[in-house]
Amino acid sequence: MRQSARDVALSVLTEVDEADAYANLLLPARLRDAGLDARDASLATELTYGTLRGLGLYDAVAEAAADRHPADLDPRTASAVRMGVHQLLNMRVADHAAVSETVEALRRAGGGRSSGLVNAVLRRVSAHDADTWIEELTAGRGADEALALRTSHPAWIVRALRMALRGHGRGGDGLEAALRDVLDADNAPAKVSLAALPGLADRDDLAAAEDAQLTPADLSPIGLVLETGDPRDVPGVADAHVRVQDQGSQLVALALTAADTAANPSWLDLCAGPGGKTAVLGAVAAGRNGRVHAVDSSEHRTRLVRESTAGSPGTVEAVHADGRTVGRDQAGMFSGVLVDVPCTGLGALRRRPEARWRRRPDDVAALAPLQTELLHSAIAAARPGGIIAYSTCSPHWAETAGIVDDVLPGGEVELLDAPAVLAELTGRPAEAFASAARGDGRFAQLWPDVHGTDAMFLALLVRR
Incomplete structure (x- = not known):
């Protein structure tokens, strides 16, 4: 039986909940298997990502x-x-269709016993619009808790x-407005960005091709934005x-290549998986x-690095190893x-919306020792000069400036001007x-919200 957009979305959402899967890895394969046309694929994508982004609000x-939290139900229900709540509150779907089509998708997935419960809950939800629900649910809450609920982020x-x-x-004075802008940007679907690897593809030629649906990116000199369509259909992706x-990831890799002006460079990618930045370095x-030595502590991610860098054979060596020991x-x-x-x-919650519900405050402290060890290993692996x-793909102070500031007093490295390097790459002022x-x-x-990228942090250091 041919799957509908709701069938696909429900299957992905269930697996994300039940098996801690990642929607951005799971959904493309499910869309291919279902053979949905462009319109239904777009609907399945919005149902999946929109539901995951709004999870906190929708559960409330x-x-x-x-009077029953969804977490108390089985994952499929x-x-x-x-x-269903996402369709009722944040999509232009008629209430009756949102309810009936969701219930039918549940029945087709084998959840017929729960269909009456889901039907009843969704009909009660449909009695009010999103603004009314938010006003009711935020009444009496503190400012942060209310903002968290409105924007569907953990407080x-x-x-x-x-x-x-x-x-x-x-x-x-603009802090609270900036905060709201970032939270809103997390909830806005991100356009598909692509990198035309230097020497392997020409982005201007790709953008100029008839019916390409590609435009040159506004920041990265190798970047493209796919306005519509499947990125797998873009020439050069399969190769x-x-x-x-x-x-943002493109710029981080390019920044190293611009800052290191050595002839015949030898580059190390210390945490290489899944290989996107390694591919840029390799090209x-x-x-x-030059050459690139790519290291990752996961065998699976090391295999992904090899696949990602297949376009630059002989340039990249991908090795399964602990990055903390490479410097030694x-x-x-x-x-x-x-x-x-x-x-x-x-910094990537707009692309991986389920991550906001999986992370905990103590994750920051737990990661800090690893981040520090890896940076020390990177410094040791670099030659003088x-x-x-x-x-990092995070703006959190403890993962960004806090880590780099810890290594500077040792005197092994000196801080370079990363914004100036990005300015040279992008044509934007360094202050940006x-x-x-x-x-x-x-x-x-x-x-x-400012750059239209993930919230990447970059520090450039030179070994003394």
């Missing part, structure tokens, strides 16, 4: 309507409730982002010459007679090191990227 609404993330904005220089990648290295085992071997450390991912690029974290503006911080 469902609990108020039914809970996912049907949440998907601790609201507070963490406020601190990050203040620390990186977006405080003052690993073009790849889906956020502009640039191929054009400069290969001390002083590299002219440049990229260390894009594991982090909370608070070598460049170290430290990056500068973080006020140190007072000297030499850290760079990107923001989804």
